[in-house]
Amino acid sequence: MKPSIKIAFNNGVIGAVTPLDTGCFGFVASAVAVVGGFQLDTAYQLKSMKDVAELKLTDSIDNHRLFKTLTEFFDEAGQGTEVWIYGVAKTKKVSEWFTPTNGIAPVENLLNAAQGKIRGLFTVNDSSVAPVVTAGIDDDVLIAAGKAQTLFENYAAVKYAPFFTILEGYAFDGNKVNLPDLKTNNYNSVGILIGDSETRTGATASKGAAVGVLAGRLAAYPVRVNPGKVRNGSLNVQKLFVNDTPVENFDTEALYDKGYITFTTHQSRAGYFVMDDPLACAVDDDYHYLTRRRTINEAFRHSYTALLDFLLDEVPANNDGTIQAVYAKTIESAVVRRIANYMDGDLSRNVEDPKDSGVKCFVDLNQNIVTTSKMEVVVSIRPFGTNRWISVLLGFELTNQ
Structure with a gap:
């Protein structure tokens, strides 16, 4: 072979989508560290499932829910979409993720590592702490919602980088009557999602929600676009359930009437759709809908940048x-x-x-x-x-x- 120079084209780095800055999100998840790879309490930037593999994150018993969430996110948003992840020990409840210790909450480590790029946080709960269900869902969900709202207000005031949070309606017991009415709260930067791509019972029993699906749909479109917009087509997921009941057979409208984000089907259209994007606050709140919250958050960021020159x-x-x-x-x-x-x-x-x-x-x-x-x-x-x-x-x- 004659003397030569061999140059190979590296593929899969850029990805197949045009990323939107407004669609840069973060997942905070109950997880287990992997030897020589993914570690807890550490922020990671990902752009494809190739990056997930390089962290040695697999569909294991320990990290099934995080792996599932990332798979569904990239299936919906496309390879090349930027996302950040942060693992927390399974001994902690979600509310603790938003609780400051020595002046800083665990999720702030992720927000700070991304230097203000993250527009939304999504929780992936797989805690070893048994849920306490007294009003249809784990009591800790609304505790976490209040703390997430407080963190949003404080972080926006200090860092000028507002964000929203989507929590799972964790351990929903299927009783729509008992569920708290989220519209009685004032958490206008927090939403709660009910509905998952896995059933409550079975080989991969799930108490959580398909946050990866929702995050992926939000990341794929500008802030003005409702994630349930029918013209954009159905979600890239084969099946969605509320507990063990397929979404099409559950009264998800009752969940929506109480202010929860959930899924639906539409007659004459194949597949599943996000029903709408309400947040946990009164309907007459200017930011009751996530599309409004995302839009005003972007205006906030750009107002700050423009006015900083005049300080x-x-x-x-x-x-x-x-x-x-x-x-x-x-x-x-x-x-x-x-x-x-x-x-x-x-x-x-x-x-x-x-x-x-x-x-x-x-x-x-x-x-x-x-x-x-x-x-x-x-x-x-x-x-x-x-x-x-x-x-x-x-x-x-x-x-x-």
Whole structure:
């Protein structure tokens, strides 16, 4: 063989999708460390099942639920979609994952490792702690929901990186009447999912939910898109159950009426769909739906980035200490431009008005910046509506000849 240079093409690194920054999520899971591979209390960035294999994570008894979740996520979102994982000892309950110890909660380690990229957290519970079911689901679920909401509020205020959390309706006993009504809570960044791709009993008995399926569907589309949008097709999963009952035979509408995220089927359409995306708060809360929460979270991030350039800036003032109009306009334009550019397509605009960006920013010129050193800025965005209920009046038409 003559002297030569051999160069091989490495494949499978980029993946088959165009990743969306808004679809970067994290899974926090009860798990067991693998010798020479996946370790607990450590954040990992993955982009394909090849990365999962390199961590020596397999469909073992110890890590079946995490492996299943990742498989379903990539099946739905596509290889190449970025996701982060973080394993927690099975001796801990989910509420403990959101409980600060020495000032930091375990899930914050994942959020911090991803440097603010993570837009949503999904829990994969396989704890060795027996669930206590007194109102249809494990009591710890609502405890975790409250703590997740508190963490969201604190993290957004300090790190300027808001996120949402999806918990499993863990150990749901099948009694829809006993379930707590989530709409009585004020957890507008937390959702609870009921329904799984595995049955409650059997070889791989599951008390959890198909969070990988939901996360994958959310990651595949922009923030404005409801995960249940029928036009986007059915979910890439063969079967979904509520406990041992196929979704199509369970009254999942009753779960939805109490504020839970769940699955459904549609007459004349094959496969399964997400029913809708409610969060654990009142219906009249602006962020009752996950699409709204995701949209406003992105606007939050971009408002911060745009305004950071003006922090500790010299502000031109009028004789009475108020802000000069030209400077105020500069700030307003910077915020509108940032949000409009980075959220292009995710905001509702008047297509007949080329100047309508779906964003408004207002700086009150009457603020005395010299005296207070404080500037108040109002930012508003216009979201899309959603066809949740369509009413049709159908009848015959007869015309006199």
